Amino acid sequence: xxxxxxxxxxxxxxxxxxxxxxxxxxxxxxxxxxxxxxxxxxxxxxxxxxxxxxxxxxxxxxxxxxxxxxxxxxxxxxxxxxxxxxxxxxx
Numbered sequence: 001x002x003x004x005x006x007x008x009x010x011x012x013x014x015x016x017x018x019x020x021x022x023x024x025x026x027x028x029x030x031x032x033x034x035x036x037x038x039x040x041x042x043x044x045x046x047x048x049x050x051x052x053x054x055x056x057x058x059x060x061x062x063x064x065x066x067x068x069x070x071x072x073x074x075x076x077x078x079x080x081x082x083x084x085x086x087x088x089x090x091x
Contacts, residue, residue: 041090046082053078 053074061070 044085044089046085046089049081049085050075050078053081 054071055074057070057072057074057077058067059070061067061073064070
């Protein structure tokens with residue numbers, strides 16, 4: 001059904017049944033966009049301490065006469081640091 005004042009105003013307003021005064025008040029405007037999401041935080045790498053301590057352990061242990069124990073201690077410390085970074089790092 002076409003309204004009798006369909007020839008006046010904006011053509012879309014006549015179809016939608018909105019008067020010019022309603023359009024001036026913002027009846028046909030879109031709602032404001034939502035705020036942008038916060039930027040993602042980059043995760044920390046726990047593999048670097050694991051690799052470095054695994055390589056440094058036998059060197060330090062070899063200087064002390066115990067390269068195998070140095071390897072195991074270096075690997076163990078690397079694992080502990082990697083787990084700590086994983087637990088307390090950004091998510």
